[in-house]
Amino acid sequence: MxxxxxxxxxxxxxxxxxxxxxxxxxxxxxxxxGSTVTVGRSRAEQAAGQIARLAAAIPAGERIGSKDELRKLCGVSVGTINEAIKLAQTRGIITSRPGPGGGLFACDPSPLSRMNGWFRTAxxxxxxxxxxxxxxxxxxxxxxxxxxxxxxxxxxxxxxxxxxxxxxxxxxxxxxxxxxxxxxxxxxxxxxxxxxxxxxxxxxxxxxxxxxxxxxxxxxxxxxxxxxxxxxxxxxxxxxxxxxxxxxxxxxxxxxxxxxxxxxxxxxxxx
CATH class of the missing domain: 1.20.120.530 (GntR ligand-binding domain-like)
Structure with a gap:
């Protein structure tokens, strides 16, 4: 060299x-x-990856936590966790439910969504x-x-x-x-x-x-x-x-x- x-x-x-x-x-x-990995990932992208790993570790339909609980877990700001949750929802990883007993829940994403998520966090x-x-x-x-x-x-x-x-x-x-x-x-x-x-x-x-x-x-x-x-x-x-x-x-x-x-x-x- x-x-x-x-x-x-x-x-x-x-x-x-x-x-x-x-x-x-x-x-x-x-x-x-799109479906490829994000290089130089933002804090929101990293937090979305953490959320994806949480969702993958539990059965579909099970509660992951509240927005504030995830914010503390990921160690990010309110604005960043909002963006991360939006990314995770768009990718079919989680869904939200309002009201008592609500929060963020794991989804059973399509095979394409799972593959896309894998590339993004790899x-x-x-x-x-x-x-x-x-x-x-x-x-x-x-x-x-x-x-x-x-x-x-x-x-x-x-x-x-x-x-x-x-x-x-x-x-x-x-x-x-x-x-x-x-x-x-x-x-x-x-x-x-x-x-x-x-x-x-x-x-x-x-x-x-x-x-x-x-x-x-x-x-x-x-x-x-x-x-x-x-x-x-x-x-x-x-x-x-x-x-x-x-x-x-x-x-x-x-x-x-x-x-x-x-x-x-x-x-x-x-x-």
Whole structure:
């Protein structure tokens, strides 16, 4: 890793790396993007996550508590808990009942609501990150098969341009620039498949990974950040797609794990 990278690695990443991979604008600021994880979550979003976990731990229809009880539990202001409750109600997690014996009650949300809630609260959970990687590995053959069936010379040129941007940011950009370039390449790859559900699921999983890395980098010294392994996997992925090598492309996709840039995760990984 170059001196320029090292000077800005963890600190710049934690400050600059603020959004998911759908666009540069979203990447540069905290935002809520529908069914995907919210990066740089607000206090209301965090409180809504706490409420979701409470609701998930009890049967549907059971009372969670009053608004004031939840406010004290979450340690937030009246305005913040009002916003958090509104978020939880919108997502089908809880419902409110007025009058004596009223309060906030757990709902039995639809499978889609449960999935959306999982993505929103997954950013700082080790188990959620690991599960997201497992799901990504499972759908990798579907995505690659779809991409190789549709890939054109123009698509190859676009991937090559993205890869060149990865190389430039690897040598002269900040860590946030580099990781953005890698995920922009993956977003372009997903878009080539044209499958809306598969595309959305894949990008949502990418959000979980990048959000998790952002959290990890807040406590990672600059000298423990190394983009090289991820940069090498990007090269392998684009090369395999250019050669129409299905197995190699799947392998490269599965080897793309955002924590590769953290030395301690690389050392902890099984050989």
């Amino acid at each position: 170059s001196g320029n990278d090292g000077d800005t690695a963890a600190g710049a990443f934690a400050e600059d790396f603020e959004g998911p991979a759908y666009s540069r604008e979203l990447w540069s600021r905290a935002t809520d993007v 950013a700082d959970q080790d188990s959620a990150f690991n599960e997201a990687v497992q799901i990504r590995d499972a759908i990798a053959p579907l995505l690659i098969e779809e991409v190789l069936r549709r890939i054109t010379l123009a698509d190859q040129d676009a991937l090559a341009e993205h890869l060149e941007h990865v190389r430039r940011t690897r040598t002269s950009g900040t860590v946030s620039d580099f990781v953005w370039a890698c995920w922009a390449l993956h977003a372009r790859l997903a878009d080539m498949g044209k499958g809306v559900l598969l595309n959305t699921l894949y990008l949502s999983i990418m959000d979980v990974g990048t959000s998790y890395v952002r959290t990890e980098l807040e406590t990672t010294p600059p000298e423990d950040v190394d983009p090289s392994p991820l940069a090498e996997v990007m090269e392998d992925l684009v090369d395999a797609l250019a050669r129409r090598d299905n197995d190699a492309a799947i392998d490269a996709l599965r080897r793309t794990v955002p924590t590769m840039i953290l030395r301690r995760h690389t050392l902890d990984s099984p050989s």
